[in-house]
Amino acid sequence: MKKPVLMQGNEACVHGALAAGIGFYAGYPITPSTEIAELLAEEMPKVGGYFIQMEDEISSMAATIGASLAGKKAMTATSGPGFSLKQENLGFAVMAEVPCVVVNVQRSGPSTGLPTSPAQGDVMQARWGSHGDHATIALSPYSVRESFDVTVKAFNLAEKYRTPVIILLDEIVGHMRERIDIPEPGTYEVLERPKTDLSPQEYQPFDAPVDGIVPLAPFGTGYRFHITGLTHDRTGFPSTKPAEVDYKIRRLTSKIEMNTEDIVEWETYNCDDADTIIVAYGGTARSAQATMELAREKGLKVGLFRPVTIWPFPEKALIDIAKDKRVIVAEMNLGQVALEVERILKQDIEKVNKIDGEPITPQEILDQIEGV
Amino acid sequence: MSNGRELLRLNKMPHxxxxxxxxxxxxxxxxxxxxELEWDQDKTVIVSGIxxxxxxxGYLDFSTLHTTHGRALAFATGLKYANPELKVIVLTGDGDSAAIGGNHLIHACRRNIDITTIVFNNSIYGMTSGQYSPLTPTGSLATTAPYGNIDRTFDLSQLxxxxxATYVARTTTYHTNQLRDFIKKGMQNKGFSVIEAVTHCPTYFGRRNRMGGAVxxxxxxxxxxxxxxxxxRLSEEELADKFIIGEFHNKPEPExxxxxxxxxxNTKGQE
Structure with a gap:
């Protein structure tokens, strides 16, 4: 173990990206994500990586995709309004199946909202923000250390499933400082981009099984193929044939949904004997943990289910733990993950919501539990 | 020299x-x-917008990237920057580069990144069947300018x-040899090059504006x-309905x- 260090979630995200082998970062200044760009501007040249500040959020997303096509592990970071602007090319990355990582340090919205106040209002935008049917991988860390781990994992998932992966940080975790130990290389998994063993003549960039991908050959390595945002067939060229369109669009979802168990990550606390389960994620899970401890002191059997993967949601685990129990979903929005929890459990649930720019306090969740 | 068929994806024809x-x-x-410049087919990437x-x-046998509307230069910037060994050409239109992609165009010019951009300026949005663009001449007709276009135009080359941009030139589809010469010079310029190719759209611009067919x-x-x-040597009046072609700028700057x-x-040297 290295010496413990004090850092922000945003900084831990950068260290996670460096640990994962980031080769390219494009960004645009926006609070509360800017520390990510600032630190990478400093660190990237030291590791021979490429940093660029683009003219806007749209081009940052585009350049990130371009760099990934050139073979680099690529990332961009932003916050609410910037995340809205990124949706256009995020959809391109989904359609063209280009691995990349998009960090959204969530702040209060809609629109410019409260730039330096926390929120978790972009959960559904992460799922459905870009037009058209597709699946999404989105991860939401609750601590500084987990920001490191989740970022490494995001790069791995992006490469493994040839897809953009979204990290839903929030202002609480992004700006919070904690003492963490950055793990030594070799103690965590780093996945390199899979390589094709087909010759350029045989290679078809989208000739993938329903639950998988074809390794993406970098441009400039002798594999000459076409990438387009138009619906395309297995060769990558535009197609309007219904069977090919159907296969392509369904596969964008199935390649992720059929691998849900490989992707999802969650944690449970005190759930074995619990009759009440709090569901909370990101910064709010910290308050929920404190709530659980306060409740236990009072003799209340309260547990916590904390999804780290928000999309796809850890559906089976939630059913195992929370089905037919009292469920309270606490989140800094008006009930976005609550919708998913209701859908999965098919039962009435309770909600603790806050959208005033202040974090949810442990007492507020406790009040809900106690019916105050 | 071959007739160039090996550079085409003939199985994707007709266009x-x-x-x-x-x-x-x-x-x-x-x-x-x-x-003519003997660029390596495997190291050349051709990027476009919408x-x-x-x-x-799609018809050219290179690594090819058909991106989102207006964003070709932003994708191309990431590609070129992340692997400077790649030779990058951007093919774009007047709507793509001067309207929705205008911001990316000026910033690519400002950075002077080694990309050659060829703007197909047909004065109209053809794909959506004939709306006016920032390069549609004032007074011209378009489906969204049925009473004549009241917008002023950009002079894209001067912009x-x-x-x-360190190499900028404009010519037309009539002046094909000059067009090839300008494209080659742009490709040879170590920096950002813009070649504005004024072209003709008989279907949507020519017909509506009673300009006849392609010839x-x-x-x-x-x-x-x-x-x-x-x-x-011409007066402003004599130039009123004309446009200027030629090399407007050719001055190397750091890439x-x-x-x-x-x-x-330098950073590694300081470590």
């Missing part, structure tokens, strides 16, 4: 362009320029010069394009990828 379209003339000059001209890369429109180009030197390579070297 989607209308009979008489000028896009094929420009595309063929791009291919001839690549041939629109008629942006469909060209590129002002924004910092008449090419003749119109011949009659209305004035070389820079000749233009210097962006090279500057970053230097920055990396």
């Amino acid at each position: 989607i362009w209308c009979p008489g379209c000028g896009n094929g003339i420009i595309t063929s000059q791009v291919l001839r320029a690549i041939q 629109g008629c001209s942006s469909r060209a890369p 590129a010069v002002a924004a910092g 008449e429109m090419l003749n119109w180009q011949k009659d209305h394009a004035v070389p820079i030197r000749a233009a210097e 962006y990828c090279e500057r970053y390579a230097q920055l990396i070297a």
Whole structure:
């Protein structure tokens, strides 16, 4: 173990990206994500990586995709309004199946909202923000250390499933400082981009099984193929044939949904004997943990289910733990993950919501539990 | 020299362009320029946005990237920056580059990243069947300007010069040899190059504006394009319905990828 260090979630995200082998970062200044760009501007040249500040959020997303096509592990970071602007090319990355990582340090919205106040209002935008049917991988860390781990994992998932992966940080975790130990290389998994063993003549960039991908050959390595945002067939060229369109669009979802168990990550606390389960994620899970401890002191059997993967949601685990129990979903929005929890459990649930720019306090969740 | 068929994806033909379209003339000059400069087919990436001209890369046997509307230069910037060994050409249209992609264009010019951009300027949005663009001449007709276009136009080449592109030239689909020459010079320029190729769209611009077919429109180009030197001798009145062709700017400046390579070297030197 290295010496413990004090850092922000945003900084831990950068260290996670460096640990994962980031080769390219494009960004645009926006609070509360800017520390990510600032630190990478400093660190990237030291590791021979490429940093660029683009003219806007749209081009940052585009350049990130371009760099990934050139073979680099690529990332961009932003916050609410910037995340809205990124949706256009995020959809391109989904359609063209280009691995990349998009960090959204969530702040209060809609629109410019409260730039330096926390929120978790972009959960559904992460799922459905870009037009058209597709699946999404989105991860939401609750601590500084987990920001490191989740970022490494995001790069791995992006490469493994040839897809953009979204990290839903929030202002609480992004700006919070904690003492963490950055793990030594070799103690965590780093996945390199899979390589094709087909010759350029045989290679078809989208000739993938329903639950998988074809390794993406970098441009400039002798594999000459076409990438387009138009619906395309297995060769990558535009197609309007219904069977090919159907296969392509369904596969964008199935390649992720059929691998849900490989992707999802969650944690449970005190759930074995619990009759009440709090569901909370990101910064709010910290308050929920404190709530659980306060409740236990009072003799209340309260547990916590904390999804780290928000999309796809850890559906089976939630059913195992929370089905037919009292469920309270606490989140800094008006009930976005609550919708998913209701859908999965098919039962009435309770909600603790806050959208005033202040974090949810442990007492507020406790009040809900106690019916105050 | 071969006829260039090996640079085409012949199995993707026929192309989607209308009979008489000028896009094929420009595309063929791009291919001839690549041939004459002997660029490596495996190291050349051709990037485009959305629109008629942006469909060209699909027919060309290179690594090709057909991106979102207006964003070709932003994708291309990431590609080139992340692997400066790649040779990058961007094919774009007047709507793609001057309207929705205008911001990316001026900033690519400013950075002077080594990308050659060829703007297919047909004065109209062809793919969506004939709406006016920022390069549609004032007074012209379009489906969204049924009473005549009241917008002023950009001089795209002068905009590129002002924004910092290091090679800028304009010519037409009538002047094919000059077009190839300008494209080659742009490709040889170590920096950001813009070649504005004024082309003809008989289907959506020519028909609505009663300019005749492809041949008449090419003749119109011949009659209305004035070389820079000749233009210097003409009065403002004489130039009123003309446009200027030629090399507007050719001045090397430090290239962006090279500057970053230097920055990396310096940073590592300090470690």
